[in-house]
Amino acid sequence: xxxxxxxxxxxxxxxxxxxxxxxxxxxxxxxxxxxxxxxxxxxxxxxxxxxxxxxxxxxxxxxxxxxxxxxxxxxxxxxxxxxxxxxxxxxxxxxxxxxxxxxxxxxxx
Amino acid sequence: xxxxxxxxxxxxxxxxxxxxxxxxxxxxxxxxxxxxxxxxxxxxxxxxxxxxxxxxxxxxxxxxxxxxxxxxxxxxxxxxxxxxxxxxxxxxxxxxxxxxxxxxxxxxxxxxxx
Numbered sequence: 001x002x003x004x005x006x007x008x009x010x011x012x013x014x015x016x017x018x019x020x021x022x023x024x025x026x027x028x029x030x031x032x033x034x035x036x037x038x039x040x041x042x043x044x045x046x047x048x049x050x051x052x053x054x055x056x057x058x059x060x061x062x063x064x065x066x067x068x069x070x071x072x073x074x075x076x077x078x079x080x081x082x083x084x085x086x087x088x089x090x091x092x093x094x095x096x097x098x099x100x101x102x103x104x105x106x107x108x109x
Numbered sequence: 110x111x112x113x114x115x116x117x118x119x120x121x122x123x124x125x126x127x128x129x130x131x132x133x134x135x136x137x138x139x140x141x142x143x144x145x146x147x148x149x150x151x152x153x154x155x156x157x158x159x160x161x162x163x164x165x166x167x168x169x170x171x172x173x174x175x176x177x178x179x180x181x182x183x184x185x186x187x188x189x190x191x192x193x194x195x196x197x198x199x200x201x202x203x204x205x206x207x208x209x210x211x212x213x214x215x216x217x218x219x220x221x222x223x
Contacts, residue, residue, distance in 0.1 A: 008149060033211070042113070042199055042214030043152075088151065097203075097212060099144070101151035 004091055004100035011106045018076040020103045022089035025070065029091035032065060034074045037086040037102070046074075046087075081107045112136070115200050115215040122222050128187040130218050132200030139205030141183035142212065143167075143175065146197040158183055159205055190222045 003025040012018045024032070030051055035043040049056045049063045049072075056063045062075040072089050086102045116131035134141065140159050144152040144167075154167030156175040164175050172194060176184045183202075187194055197219050201212040 004151075006151075040216075042216050043201075043212075044214070045211050048211070096154070096157065098154070099152035101149060 004089055004098050006087075006089060006100040006103045008101065009104050009106070011108060012079050013108050014079060014081060016079055018074075018079045018083070018105055018107075020074045020076075020087050020089075020105065022072040022074075022100055023070055024072065024089070024091045024098075024100075026091060026098075027067065027070060031092065032063075032072050033090040033092075033097065034061075034063065035088040035090060035099070037088065039085075043088060076105075079105075079107050081109055083107055113200055113202055113213050113215040115198075115218050117218050118216060120218060120220045122187075122190050122220065124191060124222055126187075126190045126222075128190050128220065128222075130185040130187075130198055130200075130220070132183045132185070132202075132215055133181050134183075134202040134213070135181065136202065136204075136213070137180065138202035138213075139180075140203040140212075141177065142201040142203075143173075143183065143185045144199045144201065145169070146199055146217070152199065155185065190220075192222050194220065195222045196220060 006022045033048040034046045036046045037043045060077045064073045084107045086104050088099050088102045090097045090099045113134045142157040143155045158164045158177040174186045199217045200215040203212045
């Protein structure tokens with residue numbers, strides 16, 4: 001099955017950019033996703049990228065996909081305290097999605 | 110708005126008890142999932158279902174079973190709860206039949222087995 005790995009923790013200052021990285025093993029994943037989990041809540045989809053794309057931009061979020069290296073990243077520009085959360089990358093196709101371990105983002109005011 | 114509702118936010122059960130975790134979704138989604146979330150391990154898939162009365166094992170099904178008698182409801186059953194099943198349980202649903210399987214999550218049930 002798919003393995004998805006992330007670093008567990010990232011700390012940035014308010015106003016800086018955050019970059020959260022993810023590596024995955026299954027190159028057949030059709031879509032790759034970024035989910036956000038705020039304290040005490042379930043996960044919410046932030047953005048996704050189709051596997052034949054290299055980059056997707058959505059306001060402050062930029063997703064980069066390097067299929068050769070099986071590497072996915074999420075860049076958050078002008079990081080705010082409200083961005084403090086756990087971020088999960090995930091990959092999959094029909095029906096089943098595999099989630100990474102999650103990266104806890106701490107934003108320092 | 111898609112809504113996935115889990116019946117309890119917090120549960121405390123005794124070792125050996127049979128535990129039912131209920132999940133209901135209101136978007137007519139075909140797919141439903143049960144995950145457990147543990148620090149440093151992320152989300153691990155326990156079971157999923159892509160249709161009524163259908164179920165598939167995920168990555169860690171041991172000690173669990175599921176039931177899907179109606180499309181909107183997916184139940185997770187711990188046949189005999191053990192302390193190593195203390196965890197956060199997350200239910201999710203998604204629309205079937207397309208590759209973009211955005212999942213919608215419930216708020217989670219934090220289960221403590223004592």
